[in-house]
Amino acid sequence: MRPSDRDAVRQLPLFARVGDESFAALCQGALVQAFPSHVELVREGDLPDFLHVLLDGSVQLFSVRHERETTLGLVRPMASFILAAVASEAPYLMSARTLTPCRILFIPAATLRARLAEDAALAGAVIDELAARYRELAGELKAHRQRTVPQRLAQWILATDEQLGGAGRFRLAFEKRVLASLLGMTPENLSRASITLGDHGVRISGRDIRITNKGLLTQLIENGGRASTRTRRA
């Protein structure tokens, strides 16, 4: 584990507040590994041995049922994933694969669990992280139930831009088919939704996304898209 990685990991919300002793212990058994694109890191149903921390690249969390797969989340650098499975010592309920070349830090689950009992700050950080993830997922569920396809795309663009610094422009790090799966739609409909957003303050060309009118875009999300005038029953 490089010193630079070590420092970066130390900055993570999950580890920022833990004691030096705990952090050293966690690093002790940890290892960093590089992976090429499109490698399966975790398979749904297996038991977790390591907490994963993504240092570089991007990772897709998904679940397969019959021949269909659905994407439950994307992980960006400097974030841990599958913490819930590690914390509850239960089988993974989603799979994970690399979407780009990645570097990943593995922290032995046993070490983490052992440290939890000793280090209240670590426990607190884990609680915060789990709560944040819970809320993220609740947001996804609400979005999926209450919003149309173009609205979900609009929401994702706004949220992603925010997360990436709010420059109003960014670049997809992965294929559009993955984004479609994340947003719970087909690639065909993602394409059509992109066209719709052209009238609502977003310019998409290839993998480049530019927000040209944030107000207009927000408005699309707030009121019901084309059904803006009609009121619906409770």
Added chain:
Amino acid sequence: MRPSDRDAVRQLPLFARVGDESFAALCQGALVQAFPSHVELVREGDLPDFLHVLLDGSVQLFSVRHERETTLGLVRPMASFILAAVASEAPYLMSARTLTPCRILFIPAATLRARLAEDAALAGAVIDELAARYRELAGELKAHRQRTVPQRLAQWILATDEQLGGAGRFRLAFEKRVLASLLGMTPENLSRASITLGDHGVRISGRDIRITNKGLLTQLIENGGRASTRTRRA
């Protein structure tokens, strides 16, 4: 707080392992209150002051957007709710209302957070609880994306029966419209789905639900309902 309530709460996974000292502290500031049906307990966006523990009755967790509401979960007796908001000190991201007369225990959020730092066992229990809730929600999201309306109903019936002891029969504690909202469908379609399930091992009459053929029901969930023969692309 009645001694019987106190004992019951002590049995909860969330509190079973905490130290006596912590438990006493938590009970100190706690209070039990009774509510009639259809009372709003928590409003989305407010800041959490208390962790809620449902002692009796049933509670609906929901979110409103425009004039539509979507149900994110139901709480049955002897379970805590809104733990994620309390743990992360962030605004509620769902509202809660009683569906039946309820008795609810309120534990001051500040007390709980203070105890977290002191009591590793409590922290561990909170972690387990949050992880379990996370997984529950992930399951809901998967169900909503990958299953048809009749399948979601079938899945809910099986899960609920399981949770209630697996007797193969139980009774709805609330209106069907609430169930429809929980399963992300309209009351009309819940009704139609009930008819469909008649051919798949479930007998529903009024609020009584009986599983007559668990194998058949499971099979409906496993293969794609009526689209059982066709294979679809990944």
Added chain:
DNA sequence: GCGCGCGCTTGATTCACATCAAGTCCACGG
């Protein structure tokens, strides 16, 4: 025990999105 109202069911229609089916664009190797 008789009407009244509400929750639920049933049927007709509409709508959003999925599916199916060709394209088009572009990156890559020859």
Added chain:
DNA sequence: CCGTGGACTTGATGTGAATCAAGCGCGCGC
């Protein structure tokens, strides 16, 4: 350069669920 293939787009059609619109039945109060 030109050809090939995979990702994406565009268009036509299909379908599951929502919406709209009546009916039905059951519990409740008088």
